[in-house]
Amino acid sequence: MTRTEPTPAHRSGFACLVGRPNAGKSTLTNALVGEKVAIMSARPQTTRHTIRGIVHRDDAQLILVDTPGLHRPRTLLGQRLNDLVKETLGEVDVIAFCLPADQKVGPGDRFIAAQLAPLMTGRRAVPVVAVVTKADLVDRQTLMEHLLAVDRLASEHEREWAAIVPVSAKDGYQVDELEEVLVKHLPEGPELYPGGELTDEPEQIMVAELVREAALEGVRDELPHSLAVVVDEIVEREGTGDATKGRPPLLDVRVNLFVERDSQKAIVIGRGGSRLREVGTQARQGIERLLGARVYLDLHVKVAKDWQRDPKQLRKLGF
Ligand SMILES: Nc1nc2c(ncn2[C@@H]2O[C@H](COP(=O)(O)OP(=O)(O)OP(=O)(O)O)[C@@H](O)[C@H]2O)c(=O)[nH]1
Numbered sequence: 126m127t128r129t130e131p132t133p134a135h136r137s138g139f140a141c142l143v144g145r146p147n148a149g150k151s152t153l154t155n156a157l158v159g160e161k162v163a164i165m166s167a168r169p170q171t172t173r174h175t176i177r178g179i180v181h182r183d184d185a186q187l188i189l190v191d192t193p194g195l196h197r198p199r200t201l202l203g204q205r206l207n208d209l210v211k212e213t214l215g216e217v218d219v220i221a222f223c224l225p226a227d228q229k230v231g232p233g234d235r236f237i238a239a240q241l242a243p244l245m246t247g248r249r250a251v252p253v254v255a256v257v258t259k260a261d262l263v264d265r266q267t268l269m270e271h272l273l274a275v276d277r278l279a280s281e282h283e284r285e286w287a288a289i290v291p292v293s294a295k296d297g298y299q300v301d302e303l304e305e306v307l308v309k310h311l312p313e314g315p316e317l318y319p320g321g322e323l324t325d326e327p328e329q330i331m332v333a334e335l336v337r338e339a340a341l342e343g344v345r346d347e348l349p350h351s352l353a354v355v356v357d358e359i360v361e362r363e364g365t366g367d368a369t370k371g372r373p374p375l376l377d378v379r380v381n382l383f384v385e386r387d388s389q390k391a392i393v394i395g396r397g398g399s400r401l402r403e404v405g406t407q408a409r410q411g412i413e414r415l416l417g418a419r420v421y422l423d424l425h426v427k428v429a430k431d432w433q434r435d436p437k438q439l440r441k442l443g444f
Pocket of ligand 1: 292
């Protein structure tokens with residue numbers, strides 16, 4: 126008799142690596158994602174999240190995002206930035222807090238732990254996995270002591286880490302385990318970046334960014350964080366390219382711009398659509414350079430009310 130195993134549900138979501146400078150976040154991201162996709166690190170998707178890479182598997186899609194550095198604020202602006210960071214961190218599914226094994230838990234780590242503590246409790250608590258990085262640099266004894274110190278750091282705030290995982294991005298020690306732990310904390314859900322077509326992904330992100338830049342030009346104050354740009358599709362119009370004659374294809378690029386309110390929609394579109402046309406022209410030039418093709422750019426402005434407050438919407442919009 127054959128028994129069919131139930132297929133485990135597909136999981137998808139966002140993880141954010143935080144930690145003081147030099148904690149090993151970038152190196153660990155590369156180890157998790159692999160070099161191929163790590164090139165995405167340079168492509169800002171939005172001012173809120175930078176996608177650093179996607180771990181794409183049959184059973185899960187883990188999207189690693191970045192936030193601006195979480196530092197001890199020295200100015201009011203710093204404070205504002207930290208508020209933004211906290212808001213952003215509150216929207217991810219799991220946080221990986223990196224603490225280097227070769228350095229004692231210090232004030233920088235304490236500051237970050239204090240910022241994370243309020244996020245780790247309440248109805249929308251975000252699990253925080255403590256990741257002890259650079260494990261290869263210390264001996265077993267030092268590693269054990271460090272793990273205990275990291276454990277105490279959570280206790281100081283009457284919290285518990287969702288897990289403590291020592292890793293070495295350099296020799297690959299426990300990187301797979303960390304991936305499992307992070308995936309385990311993702312909600313069940315479909316692929317957020319379909320097909321795992323990772324090579325297409327940077328293009329879409331860059332196209333979205335070019336449109337976003339053009340759309341914000343001159344109206345940044347009016348639309349600070351209220352604009353999300355999502356590339357709907359990039360398709361080649363049949364029979365348009367002819368490589369033998371060096372003729373690039375014509376690409377149809379469809380892009381949606383989401384704003385929060387009708388008044389913002391009016392700003393983006395401008396009188397009689399004049400602004401949107403300018404946005405289109407400006408963005409198209411950049412996109413043509415980027416893709417090395419002729420581009421027909423189709424922009425749609427839509428109102429997605431309160432999207433900033435709804436994590437499901439945010440995800441749909443690629444945040
Ligand atoms: N031996 C060893 N060195 C590591 C490991 N991970 C990172 N490093 C080194 O630690 C230094 C900092 O690593 P990064 O990945 O740049 O750290 P980061 O947290 O991204 O740094 P910031 O961008 O400043 O926040 C680099 O010189 C890395 O080569 C590791 O697992 N083992």
